[in-house]
Amino acid sequence: MRHNLSVLALVAAQAAGIAGPALAAPAGEFVVAVHQEPQDLAAQGAYKEINAPGLRNVLETLIATDPVSGEYVPILATAWERVDEKTVRLTLREGVQFHDGTEMTAEAAARAISFIWSPDSAFTIQEYAGPGVMSAKAIGPLEIEVTSTEPDPMLEFRLTLTGISSAKQIEESPASHFSHPIGTGPYVFDEWVRGQYWTASANPDWWGLSAEDAYGETTRQFETLRFVFRPEGSARNAMVRTGEAHLATNPSPEDCDAAEGNDGYSCVTGPSDAYLYGRLDQSLHAHPALEDMRVRKAIFHALDYEGIADLIGLASVPQGQLGTPDMLGFDEDLSQYDYDPALSRQLLEEARADGVDVDGLVVEVVGRNTTPRVGSVTEVIGFFLEQVGINTEINVQLPDVFNPRVRIKGYAEEAPRAMMQVHVKQNASGEFGTNLLGNYACPDIDDPSGASRSSVHCNPEFDAKLAKALTLAGDDRDAALKELVGFLHGQYPIIPLALLDKGYLIRDTFDYTFGVDHRFLAVNVTPAEDS
Template identity: 60%
Template sequence: MIHGLKGRLLSGAVMFATVGMASTAVAQTPEGKLVIAINQEPQDLGAQGIYKEVNATGLRNVLEGLIAIDPATGEMIPVLATAWERVDGSTLRMTIREGVTFHDGSPLDAAAVATSINWVWSPENAFTIQEYAGPGVITAEAIDAMTIEVTSSEPDPLLEFRMTLGGVSSAVQLAEAPERHFDTPIGTGPYVFDEWQRGQYWSADVNPDWWGLTADDAYGTTTPDFAELQLVFRTENAARVAMVQSGEAQMAMFPSSSECDRAADENAYDCVTGPSTTYLYGRLDHSLHADPILQDPRIREAVFLGLDIKGLVGLIGLASVPQGQLGTKEAIGFNEDLSPYPYDPERAMALLAEAKADGVDISSLNIEIVGRDSTPRISTIVQAMGAMLQGVGIGNEVRVQTPQEFNPRVRIGGYANEPNRQMMQIHVKQNPSGDYGLLLLSNFACPEIDDPTGPARSSVYCDADFDAALEAAMGLYGDERDAAMQALVKAIHDRHLTVPLALLDRGYLVESGIEFTFGTDHRIQAVYINKVD
């Protein structure tokens, strides 16, 4: 059962256990190795990356945040901060947990936490977490030995949520060897980083001095059951599945729906699935350096009407059709009046004919439909979309690229290198905040083309009126915020900027005898992975 009311942080969560297994954890000394086959190698292991579970899977086992989201309730729970309170609309006062040490032996205190927050959220560092930075610049200051104040330069109703996103890293390392921060993380978590074998895996060992072993308010459903963690990189879905089938791994990310069906007949492992806040979507270039032909509203509508979204969802499996927007019904700003874009090839062809009659060179349409190879079943998806658009007379080419190729192209820095491009990015994105402000700012606010550091660095849209309305909405609370966000969501829908393709369930193959608890943000943390009777 999924719990949640509009206005809660998340839509809720549920515990998923291996079928036939008891739900009682076995209390024991950590032993053995937990091997997890994941779908891509991390871009880096910096503290800013704990928010992106797919791009830095499992990093929260080493680097902890100040606050976390409980996977069973969707509520905020203490981690390295034991308490927090609002000073005003822009400032959050947080009490730091006492008696905690980093893996390098240095103490956790207010000064160390402030250093890490300022590092992670610095606009000058321009980390990808800036996409979640909100309306202002986030900074932190120690006000006594164990208390910090976190401040946004603009009023920010989501400041507490943003403190769930970034990790806290050793201030000693940041001062003495900041370059090592990206490949040798030093945190406070239940596991200590061991090594990163490029192209193969990264690993960690259990932390015998973890504060959670003695704290009454430690997070998780178990103290660590495994002595070692190893996250093995396997882009190919079949390779991940084979690792569990052979017993080489205890868990594997993102099996297909057919593989989940097949697992029902297996005794050695099962497939566990659950809803997520993750969406597959297509973002169509609109302005900036895009081909001007894509600014014609008839062309854009024709592209969207030429896509059979329901058919794509069936092809993807473990997914449902989104209601014309990137959000669940519980999210602040969800617009009940919107519907999925219809599949109407006849209307699409009529719009193209109308544009051609007005002098638009339809023959110059050649949209690149590009996806990242770590997205499950991406080759099948982009090929199907290409065939659909070809069927209504829209020229295209399909391409699947590695993260190293794909990521730079979909950020501001890559725009100027491809003038007059025609691109639809097929990508996945989460909205773990339960608030549309996060998605609207990162996807649709006008980016500064000469400053690739801001929250809208991946936006392909630019409209001054929209930006003004979004800026006003970001500072609102309650029903006023909900109504303002709904209006902005409708504007995005009506202008055919992003086509929501699927609301994704997430699935895992899990060895029998292991119980995995996760929420809609699908964090893989060993303290939520239990050995059971």
Template identity: 60%
Template sequence: MKTRQTALAITLAGVLAGVTSLALADTFVVAVPQEPQDLAAQGIYKEINAPGLRNVIEPLIMMDADSGDYVPVLAQDWEVIDDTSLRLHLREGVVFHDGTPMDAEAVATSIEFVWDQENAFTIQEYAGPGRISAEVEDDLTVVVHSSEPDPMLDFRMSLTGITSQDQIENNPSAHFTQPLGTGPYAFEDWDQGSSWSAVRNDDWWGRAADDVYGQNIPDYDRVRFEFRTESSSRMAMIMAGEADIVVSPQSSDCERAERLDGFSCVTGPSSQYIYGRLDYSLFADERLEDPRIRAAIFHALSYEGLADILGLASVPQGQLGTPDMTGFNDALEQYASDPQRSMELVQQAQADGVNLNGLRVEVMGRDDTPRIGELVEAIGAMIEAVGIPTRQNVQTPAVANPRFRISEYKAEAPRAMMQVHVKENPAPDFGLNLHSNYACPDLDDPSGVSRSSVFCDEEFDERLHEALTLIGEERHEAMQELNAFLHERYVIIPLALLDRAYLVRDGLDLTFGPDGRFLLANVTQSD
């Protein structure tokens, strides 16, 4: 059996057999399922939409793959000042790829740029209860502030990419296509529609550091990320010896890997999930506010069947997260698949005057989501079978993303859509999850944390705001209660939890974190 499971770290070693060696031995090639939307610093937390960017742009701190604790990166140490402030002490002598110094002024500029709400970056989905700002205390010390108590400021700094102050201030447009970080690899080229690449940074601070993550000197001179939307194309690359690693193979690819020599399928849990966000209280068709219609849709679905379609997936426990997360409610269960009950609920609603004429729920996904066509077709058919008309739609990110934001909801009102989409929990805490997915969005600030939410409930918002300021067991219990509150209201369907999977050629030693992100500094060629 060549498919291997792991929770935190994976080590692979072998002898190349049956696979042609790479033409460029000094270039590490990664086949990824999609092209980056951009290469801005705010995207280093995204391994799907910005694959590999973390090798060029570094955060101040990061979560250790083995322990789950925060460890130094650009900040050597840090301390909590109070419930709204965090002080970070920076490494001395670090420079950006353009040769400018990484000092407190540059770091403060990056922090405020990334978290500026007016920039409307997607990282706002992981913002806390307050606005984030930064001040320079001395040349190598920066203090981060939140306008509201925020016990997770350190986590937010682990998401924050630090880049050249000179570029941000003097050439901001280049920030999105030509990243200037501090990482072990420096951006080389972006051949749009094909690949992007980076070369080894010989001035990397990690070469002389005792506490560096990974190797002091990475094994490979260059890394190239090849964009291949079709899983079969990525599979063909590793079979032909044209890739070292393939991201997001299908379960059938992993089955083939068991029979072939030269590479293996590596699987393990991830922080990703796929959900169905069904329009609710904001500009929605009023018939979707009827609890019987919502319950009928939730219970119409076969969750085991949907997980089988996706492959490398499992059925959630009635919430958008896993048992290791603060706030996970073990008393909840996944919504029962019961089409007969759904049909009865629809009939009850109709008998009470709910007229379904003209209602057609749009089951919609993005074309960069694996197996999305099959998934939305199956969901639509299951809902149709209980008496609720649907239509299925798959669109490009450029078309779909605006429709996933509150700014577009009003333009389509009254709307009846189920957004089928992949998201991740970058921290083992339900606070971020609940805030971004369920809090009522500010219609006057369509770039805010909850800009994709379709739900507005005053009681929920008040309880969430309080819970976000708590720590320890109080926080855990408050989040558990909120998960139960949402479960009863049929707001978002937890469709599946996704495993992380890779095809990896033999002869490599790698370490992956629980979020599945790989760093080339952690890749070595085995003897």
């Protein structure tokens, strides 16, 4: 396959007076076409690449998951150790500065961690919270202790999600924290033009330029990064095809097939920690008909899961749970729900005969327009449900409309309602603990900031067993989580629709390394060997 000059090579050629091929992007700028505009650029958003694409180029974590080995590696912390079941002690990297010129001291790092994980901050990262409340304190100039109020074997994992931002900004200008990130990363935030793009420039003072244990490529950096918001897959595809962008997220299988026949760009794919689900209301504020398990069971068995996976593309059918066999708590004895429309009709008829208002039930199948292929998926789900006699309404909404509706406060305002949220979510933990807490713990209308703020399930017995399971470790944790996963399989609260691979369209000028969490880091983009 033919390779063009890299952006950096083009800069050098132009400086030497050598003519090179023209690119639509400015010299020295790496352009990424992403499928969604950030919800915000707050440091807490470093955990969610889907909703804050590219943010980790500006904001770094204390430790991270290596994209190749999957092991924890040092970033802003150089070492860490367990003190006890509630505490991790970390040694911080010396000589690191935030982009505002302030020093990353232990006090500053502890302030950032406590701010992000405080329940008072009410950040969405709480859905990845553990059994207790996390906080941090300095115990020396470059030493901190991160502590949970309850035993938490996943503290290290939660630190891989925690973006460290300027303590000065948090103290003096907390409002700007949401739109102007100030971190320690290899790129410094420039501007966010709403509805169009956000940009960042190379950080000449980045610690990684001289550290022997820095992550990624440190000898070559782009002058600037530009993240262009293009929810339409065809638009992202066109940007890479014409050279206007160098990387595009979430191509369709058709886009990847087209790339095989084109010089200049390719499609690269790999497994991910993301899944597509249908969260079916059965919480405190659901339509009464959904309280009947026969109705929920009918909905689950009305769907052709293989057909849905084929429609999505780069997807596979889950094994009846929101996870993969390598995850702690996975129940290998479970299987995906059968596609059995005759059973669905029979269950609905039984419920109707017992006085359940099946005919008055209208299930709103709703998705966010930034979820790839959500229009087709919601339509086909609606079609399958209508075929067995369940009335539906199909909605695809903008994030600023959809997001508030999937929080528990939104449920209460619309109660009673019947909603199936078709949504993509990541689970980078490698286990079911955070998955169960964020998706299945009983929501509390008086605490709309809690970990279960988006849960559609409520079972006090389940909650008690989950609270215990989250304090366990090793085989005991695996067994306790597996029991809960098996219980949920028979409760029909959330439909595991598909496990998702992910892909990118990338100019042949570059190589790109990524892990299952698919976090875009420019230091993992390198010139192709034969470019």
